[in-house]
Amino acid sequence: MDQIRYLKTLALLGCDQKPVKISVKELEKDLDASDKTISRNLKFLEEQNLIIREISPAGQVIQISPSGMKLLSKEFADYKKIFHVKEQLELEGVVASGLGEGQYYISIDGYMEQFQKKLGFKPFPGTLNVKIKEYCLELRKRMEELPYIKIEGFSDGQRTYGASDCYPAEIGGIQGFIIVPERTHYQGDLLEIIAPVKMREVLKLKDGDEIKVTVGEVC
Structure with a gap:
């Protein structure tokens, strides 16, 4: 059907x-x-x-x-991608600590190879985690209507690894991607962001710092 x-x-x-x-x-x-x-x-x-x-x-x-x-939002995002519709959202939040999973998963060959091929860079092995402010939560839902890049799930013969959707983002002048795994322990108010550099060091960030994340293709 x-x-x-x-x-x-x-x-x-x-x-x-x-x-x-x-x-x-x-x-x-x-x-x-x-x-x-x-x-x-x-x-x-x-x-x-x-x-x-x-x-x-x-x-x-x-x-x-x-x-x-x-599912409808994903379909809408695909049509925006087909017709080259460019849209940006600005989300505000604070830097937060994660569960320490980012470094492990990003470094897995099956993911790293796809990141380099599809995103165009080799990500720093770790994520910048941003907890979205409450008034931005509705806007966060709209993010799923934006064009994204699919990172496919795979198996290494021993276990399977889930797929993820990657949304272009800019933080303090650094271009990266918000990665949204199909399987995640986090709620929808936490963004996991990957980039070619360690953003905490380059942007001199610490937990609790306020930050703006621009989501969407660069016009």
């Missing part, structure tokens, strides 16, 4: 903002499918946690889940 097409149709009916009562009959024309096919595919979307659905004798109420909205 075309998950994006279903999610887009539901979003246009308002399911991206709130739970909406929708009958299968309403969807037949937009999706050009039978009621049985639509019912089966809605069930599949629910099983994949892409929609939240409540069914009762009075009908069904549907809302797109955060995972579903993320």
Whole structure:
């Protein structure tokens, strides 16, 4: 099934903002499918946690889940990339300490090779962690609509390593990338940034320092 097409149709009916009562009959024309096919595919979307659905004798109420909205955001980002739409966001936060995982993961050959090939530089083995201020959290969600570079997951024969999305960013004149792993221990309020240099040293940063991060392609 075309998950994006279903999610887009539901979003246009308002399911991206709130739970909406929708009958299968309403969807037949937009999706050009039978009621049985639509019912089966809605069930599949629910099983994949892409929609939240409540069914009762009075009908069904549907809302797109955060995972579903993320999928739509990725689709939107791809279209922006195709049509060369350049957009920038400015996020404010404070420098924070991480869990110490950045140095280990960035140095793994399967990642490092892709960083050099796709990002155009060899990253310093470590990340600059920035905790976003609360008033920037909504803006942070919009970051997922921006064009990004995909770092593919891989296996070394013993374990598997997850994929990541890399968003172009500029911090204090240094060009780098915000790396968003598919698997992460962090909440959405923490940015992990990689660059060719050790940003803490070059920018003379310490925990608690306020910092601005410009996200998006350089115009």
